[in-house]
Amino acid sequence: MLLLQFFVSGVATGCFLILATIGFSLTRRVEGFLNIAHAELLGVSAFTTWWLNSHHGWHVLAAAVAAIAFTALVGLGIARVVYDPIRHREPAVLLITSTGVAFVIGGALHGLIGTGIRTLDIGLAQRYEAFGLRVTSHQLIVVGLAAAVSVSLAVFLNRTRTGLAIRAMAVNPELAASRGVNLSATSRATWLLSSGLAGLAGVMLAMLATLTTDLAFAQILQILAVAILAGLGSLYAVILSGLLVGVAMDVSAYWIPAGYRPLVAFAVVIVVLLFRPAGLAGTRSA
């Protein structure tokens, strides 16, 4: 029973990871680089939510929507100003540039917010019990959102024109242009989407956690773990891999000290990659 309880919390942990990673994976897939600043966008969104909610007394839902929109725009703006001019360069250059962006956002957040802790003005999580297992309303929201986002993103990428265009541009932008894909519109859509997803994850972070300006960036390691495990660029595998990492981390606490949870996350990554060298979604053989 205790084990099952660990499993339940693992699923919730995993779903948060999915939300945090899916936008990151999208950027990786379409733009071709690991956007380290993605984690800081979570922070932008989380603190925007907090600011509107706690400072200006907005309802948390309204604050969340505004924060997501704002984060999406911030993400798009950064892409225009910073990444677009160096698009043609190697992924490593973009990756490190994104680290620079992360520094800037982190420093700005710190300058604006300062030290100390911040929490949203929302009540305590509701507790539900069934079959002797306990879940909180917050966990349910995270799980529900992760499911909704995964499904709608899958539908979006496979069924819609924009989605297909995004995937085509991801593989070969020049050819995509010749096939009639509007590159700038598609790129804009991608950035809005991936940053918006970061925004959503940021709202979840604000809901669950106690905010400090460092907290968002602290998630980057696990985001990386999940993204890599999924096989870079694959979105569906992110779901599987997020759950796997989340459950493995939490269930492991049943046997080994909780201090080792990050170790478990990365041990899972190592083990899986040894058997599937290109991640869970890997189609490429060694």
Place this chain on the structure above:
Amino acid sequence: MNWPQLLVTVLTLGSIFGVVTLSLNLQYARGGMINFGIVAYFAVGAYTYAIFTQPPPQGLDQYKFGFGWPWWAAVIVAGLAALVFAAVTGWPTLRLRGEYLALTTFAFAEVFHSVLLNERRIGNGTVGLARVERPFGDWGPIEEKYVFAGAAALLLVATLVVFRRLLVSPYGRALDAIRDDETAAMAAGKPAQQMRRQVFLISAVPVGFAGAVYAMFTTLAQPSLFTAEVTFIVWIALVLGGERSVYGVVLGTLGLVFFEEIVRAWPFETVRSAQIAAAVEHVVTGLVFIAVLRYQPFQAAATRLRASR
């Protein structure tokens, strides 16, 4: 501004990290292997050095091993330990490619960090090992810190010379071929797996040495010194310098450390100003990265350097 002091710090730390960047450069720019866990090899060097030089445990110490060896022996062991660690981590991971390799090495480093943090019998857990032996003394009229900086710089130069020697040989060209297209290189008779492994191992050794020197510099081997941030910094230095050239790499590292020092060189006399500076420092650092990557001054400088030779 105290220029000698500034330069001595830049030279010391720049050399230590320069060795690491050079090794990364060998692995990445030539070997095509993205090692995102380089900090672990660095940490192995530092911890090994600390463990081998420190006295056996006593009092509140929780560590189990302390051998009290002379410093030079411990430095050699640090290099060897990094080599062994590279062999152990490289064996399963080197068949992975690109970012998958990057993240597996990253994962190894995180696992290692986590072990250092939680397993208190190795190095006192989070407390770490303090007062690591710092062997150099004043050398005649030359102050200890200059001697130390000189030793670090020598390690850098030695690494540079050895690596360059390797890379201008057909071995270096074969590495390029393997990195560009492994299958085609194998079809041209290049033992890709074996060579990648060799490069991975060779380049780990100087990182181990650098780790030992770093432990001397900080007189500390503590998990918090060996976080993923070190990996990031070294990678930043590598990319800033333009990862294709060894000179660029060294310049990039020195430039980065210089920048870090120069932003600190300004003394802040009030709490408020220091606080503002702390927030601004991040922003400025970020902006400088972005700008340097866009305009690539170090790469250009390295190109001129090469051209002028």
Place this chain on the structure above:
Amino acid sequence: MLLEVRDLVSGYGRVTILHGVDLTVAAGEIVVVLGPNGAGKSTLMKTIAGHLRPSKGAVVVDGADITGRPAQDVAAHGVGYVPQEHNVFRELSVRDNLRVAALSSQGTKDRLEAVFERFPILAQRASQRAATLSGGERQTLAVSSALVGDPRVMLLDEPAAGLAPLFIKQMVEWVRDLADAGMGVVWVVEQNPDLILAASARTYLVEGGRITDEFDSQELLRPGRLRELLLEERQQTGSKSPPA
């Protein structure tokens, strides 16, 4: 004229490859572009398609000047393009490759069906990643994708390279059908020119970044004529003829 290229000068960075190329294609016409390796045929195609910016000259499609416009605008003017290399979306399935190509037009389903009917091998491989196709399958997919977009002008850069004779025939047939329905085609060819020449009206000879000659394609089909032409050209380029 459906496609009109006037005095086109273009190249890579500071290197100029095309030194003033003129070329026209009428609706319903297939023109062949022939020339030695490195002559600038692909460069010409890339420039028309908007992947390279010409430094001089004009590209006009059906009266609209599209000189220097980005590839997506060129595509929007009804120009389809099959590059010589990297001509499929490697990570997408065969079906998704075709769907992307059909994005800008209606009735995607029917168009895909038509392709699959013509090339059953693509239907068999519909959900296979394009990267794992055989060389010929990939070429087939590349051409099919471009045709699915229903272009008015079609630029084909060596589409038949690596195709089995049977496939070349089918492809020529298809292109001929579409040309008969009003499409203009530029077909760059090196290997096996006969089949394409038979279906085409005019042939341009490109050498050293210039159009050096223009022929009636049917005339080139006369036995020995093509060989004569190529030999003559080889002497021009001055390469040593191998010992017989």
Place this chain on the structure above:
Amino acid sequence: MTLPGGANALNGVLLEARHISKRFSGLQAVGGANGLSFSVDRGAFVGLIGPNGAGKSTTFDLMSGVQTSDTGSVLFNGHDITRSSTDTIAEKGIGRTFQTPRAFESLTVLQNVVAGATSPGESLRWAFGRSWRSHETATVEAAEAILRRVGLHERAAARVGDLSGGELRMLEVARQLVRDPTVLLLDEPTAGVHPGLQERLAQLLQDLHRDGVTLVVVEHNLHFLLALADHVLVLADGELLAQGPPADIRADPVVIAAYLGDGDVA
């Protein structure tokens, strides 16, 4: 590599495939029901043809160790090389080109060819010394000669990224030639190569053949291939459809139906 027997000397089987097969998720690319078997005689010039997707390139992959056969074995000089790695097979003397040219992007054209050869300085033991230098000079000379033979000498200093499609393909061939292979597997060497150069290539292959190099060439350009090969294998759906001298193949109704269409191409 020249054989004492001179041109076209047939000294028995050099390369042999025994019941090899390869399956990709649900598709039997090579091998059909019983596996694919064929043999190549020492010094022979073998053409390998067949419809698109017949499994020709995959067969090359299996013989050069790029992929491993699911069943059966590949023998070279009587030794089983089925599971050997690509580089050991290459060192044994089997050279191959790829259908899509694979150049080393960061090297120049000349260096690409030089890198095709194996230098003593490529071993860690010798890399730090200088003894490899004399060997290097010789290789560079050989590479330059080969570039001249394939018409790329003027582009020796160019970046491979600047090469046109046809030039890349010749580079692909050149890189294998510098290795002096015993067997050369060429995957569509003329695709995208201009007819003038094709003739030069034909000449080159004839020279190699005369020198005793065993050649296996995949081609759709039958004008080119059938004039050169002395034995032709026809592959369809991964199975051997027919084999024999070029004239017989050209006339074979089965081959015509599966591959040639009306037959007027050949």
Place this chain on the structure above:
Amino acid sequence: GDDDPDEQPATDAPDTTSEPAATGDAEPADEEPDGESATDVAEPADDVAEPVDEEPAEAAEPADVGEITVGVLVPLTGELGEFGKIVADAIEFGVGEINAAGGTRCGTIRTVVADTGGDAETGIREATNMIESEGAVAVMGPTSGVMVALVDLAHREEVVIMSPYAGTINLNELGGNFVYRTVSSDLGDGAASGLWLSSRGYESVAFLIQNEESTISPAEVARDEVSGSGIEITDFIVYNPGQPSYQAELTTVLANNPDAIFLAGGQESGVTVIKEAVAGGFEGEWLFTADLAVPEIFDAVGAELINDKAFVEFADADPSLPEFIAFEERYDKAGDPFAPNSFDMITLVALSLEAADSCNGAGINSVIRGVAHSDGAEVSTFAEGRDILASGGAINYEGASGPLVFDESGTVSGAYTIQQAINGEWVNVEFYPASTFDG
């Protein structure tokens, strides 16, 4: 070739170790830390303090030197940024008082402030800068990890480093010469927590400990104390901070439903843990550690969740001390954690400069023990002390945070306060004076 450069200085190495000995007999003891030598350190150091009284007027340098620099090296960003600011502010206040009183014999005090972000390497680099470039004679305010990293530098450069909150047990061995702290060791914290938990009549207690040196070692002391008094310890969980949620860590705790949870964590993790535990159905009592002893906690958690049920333990000045009361009157933020300790730190340094015969770190080091504790006159401000020193007397500084007696490791023994959450405020409920733990 890599070893050649290193071999040369090897012969010089012994010199390094013997060299600092020139400044005080205490030094060689550090080289052979074999248990007994620790006590050796204290005695010579005390001896050193005495001669000072005899030659106070013999100023090596003229008094009008203008400025003397001290470094303030605190975390202004990162997890402990909040505390770093309190410390830096209190030092700034102390400096203001000292300078207002005319400054020290070595000049008015100038501070250079730098942020460590809690990072040891940054700490070393900033400290080096302060010492080498700015000429700082003392560096004040590092957190535990940074402090440990600076020990060697302090010895090499002969600069005094002091911390008002670095409780790490590591310093119990490393401290004492050039390295001092105006706070007691973490072990004392653990003992106080243990005492409190044992005295509450719980039957079971769960420990939730943030994975940090400064929380784990005291928690282990507390655990021994608690289990020693027969209370069941249901869980002893060490967790990593920086997570969005701590459900996994809480699972077994909630399943075992202990009477109380001992939560030794930072604010970020602490608040989340509290909320999640309460949401998960925990209704028992809490004991927190110093990080949570701030009023913001009530806002963040929701006061109603912890009112009456939560306690907090931290090293604290004795509020009944006259010195503290006097300090409180002068400084409106005197109640902030570690503010009195920080004030004492800078005042001690300034007084030591007065007492020493040279205006540098070695001078401070040679007299600071004597200034902090001797048979001389009790003083509690800089001005008082300076006047007595100027007239040739000895002083005994009684700080706002307590009497300040440095033991052999340069640590003071401290008092601890337990506060309870009542109506959204922390209210004192128990005070353990330093003497509690003597036995």
